[in-house]
Amino acid sequence: MSAGPAILVTGGAGYIGSHVVLALLDAGLPVVVLDDLSTGRAEAVPPEVPLVRGSTGDGPLLRATLRRHRVGAVVHLAASLVVPESVARPLGYWRNNVANTLALAEACVAEGVTRLVFSSTAAVYGIPDRLPVDEDTPCRPINPYGASKHAAEGLLRDAAAAHGLAVVALRYFNVAGADPAGRAGQRTAGATHLIKVACEAALGLRPEVAVFGEDFDTPDGTGVRDYIHVTDLAAAHVQALRHLAMGGDCAVLNCGYGRGHSVREVLRAVERAAGTRLPVRLAGRRAGDPPALVAANGRIRSTLGWRPGFDDLDRIVAHSLAWEGRLRGTGAQLRRGLPR
Numbered sequence: 001m002s003a004g005p006a007i008l009v010t011g012g013a014g015y016i017g018s019h020v021v022l023a024l025l026d027a028g029l030p031v032v033v034l035d036d037l038s039t040g041r042a043e044a045v046p047p048e049v050p051l052v053r054g055s056t057g058d059g060p061l062l063r064a065t066l067r068r069h070r071v072g073a074v075v076h077l078a079a080s081l082v083v084p085e086s087v088a089r090p091l092g093y094w095r096n097n098v099a100n101t102l103a104l105a106e107a108c109v110a111e112g113v114t115r116l117v118f119s120s121t122a123a124v125y126g127i128p129d130r131l132p133v134d135e136d137t138p139c140r141p142i143n144p145y146g147a148s149k150h151a152a153e154g155l156l157r158d159a160a161a162a163h164g165l166a167v168v169a170l171r172y173f174n175v176a177g178a179d180p181a182g183r184a185g186q187r188t189a190g191a192t193h194l195i196k197v198a199c200e201a202a203l204g205l206r207p208e209v210a211v212f213g214e215d216f217d218t219p220d221g222t223g224v225r226d227y228i229h230v231t232d233l234a235a236a237h238v239q240a241l242r243h244l245a246m247g248g249d250c251a252v253l254n255c256g257y258g259r260g261h262s263v264r265e266v267l268r269a270v271e272r273a274a275g276t277r278l279p280v281r282l283a284g285r286r287a288g289d290p291p292a293l294v295a296a297n298g299r300i301r302s303t304l305g306w307r308p309g310f311d312d313l314d315r316i317v318a319h320s321l322a323w324e325g326r327l328r329g330t331g332a333q334l335r336r337g338l339p340r
C-alpha cells in the first residue's frame with residue numbers, strides 16, 4: 001500500500017487511460033485502475049498498479065475499491081466512445097456513459113471522495129455555428145455519444161453543486177499519437193479512428209482507408225478535426241487534479257490545439273511518415289459526423305496553465321505509426337527519423 005491517497009483511474013487499461021496512468025506515475029502519484037477490460041487490455045496497466053476488474057456501474061465494487069485503496073480523487077475515463085456505434089446502439093451508450101457515471105458519482109459522495117476529473121468530448125457541441133468553439137457555446141449534440149457525455153456532465157455538475165464533489169470536465173477533441181517513449185499506445189482491436197486506421201493501412205494491415213465524405217463545407221471537402229497528442233491530453237488530467245487539490249473551482253475545459261486538419265491532410269501526413277502511398281477509397285458521409293470541430297483552448301491554458309508539448313501533426317502521426325510498428329513487431333523499420 002502506497003503512502004498517500006490513491007488516484008482511481010476508471011478505464012485505465014484503455015488507450016487514453018494508459019497514458020493518464022503513466023503521467024500520474026511520472027508525477028509520483030499512487031494509482032489504482034478500475035476497468036472491465038471490454039476494450040482495455042490488462043497488459044496496458046503497469047505491473048506496479050493495482051488493476052480492479054469490474055464496471056463503474058457496480059456500486060458495491062466501487063465503494064469497496066474507494067475504501068480499500070484510500071482513494072482521494074477519481075479520473076473517470078471508462079466509457080463507450082465510437083460515434084457511429086452510438087448511433088446504432090444508443091441505449092448501451094446511455095447505460096455506460098450516463099448510468100455508470102451516476103453510479104460512480106453516488107459512490108464518491110457516499111465514500112467522501114471530493115475530486116473528480118471527467119473525460120468529456122467535443123461531441124457535446126454538435127455542429128457549432130462558429131469555429132473555434134469555446135466552452136460557452138451551446139451544446140447541441142448530434143449523436144447519442146455526444147448526448148450521453150453531455151448528460152453525464154450535467155449530473156456531475158448537479159452533484160458538485162449539492163454534494164461538494166469538485167469536478168473538472170475535459171472536453172477532448174480528436175486524440176491521437178502514442179507515448180513518445182513507446183510505453184503505451186492505442187491497442188484497441190478494430191479501432192475506427194482515422195489516424196489509427198491510416199497507420200494500419202500504411203503498414204499493410206488494412207487494404208484501404210475510406211474517406212467518409214468529401215462534400216462537407218470545408219476547404220477540401222473532407223472532415224476537419226483538431227487532433228491532440230495523447231501525451232498532452234494526459235498531462236491535462238494531472239494538472240486538473242492538481243487544480244482541484246489546491247481548491248480550484250469546478251471547470252469545463254476544451255482539450256485541443258485550436259487548429260484543424262482535414263482528412264486529406266492527415267492522410268498526407270501518414271504518407272510522409274510512412275514513406276508510402278495509402279490506398280484511399282472515397283466513401284459517403286458517416287452517420288453522426290459533424291463537418292468541422294476545432295477547439296478554442298484559452299480556458300484550459302488560463303485555468304490549468306496547460307501548454308501543449310506535441311502540437312504538430314507530423315509528430316502525432318509519427319508516434320502513432322511507431323506504436324503500430326512496435327505492436328506488430330515491425331518497429332525496427334519505422335524507428336528511423338522518429339521525432340521525439
Ligand code: UFG
Pocket residue numbers: 081082083121122123124172173174175192193194195197209210211212213222223224225226263286289293
Ligand atoms: N474518417 C475517415 N475515415 C476513417 C475514419 C474517420 O474519413 O476511416 C474521418 C471522419 O469522418 C472524421 C475524421 O476522419 O471526419 C475523424 O474521425 P474519427 O473517427 O477519427 O473521430 P471522430 O471525429 O468521429 O470522433 C473523435 C472521438 C470522439 C470525439 C470527437 C471529437 O472518437 O470521442 O473525435 O472531435 F468526440
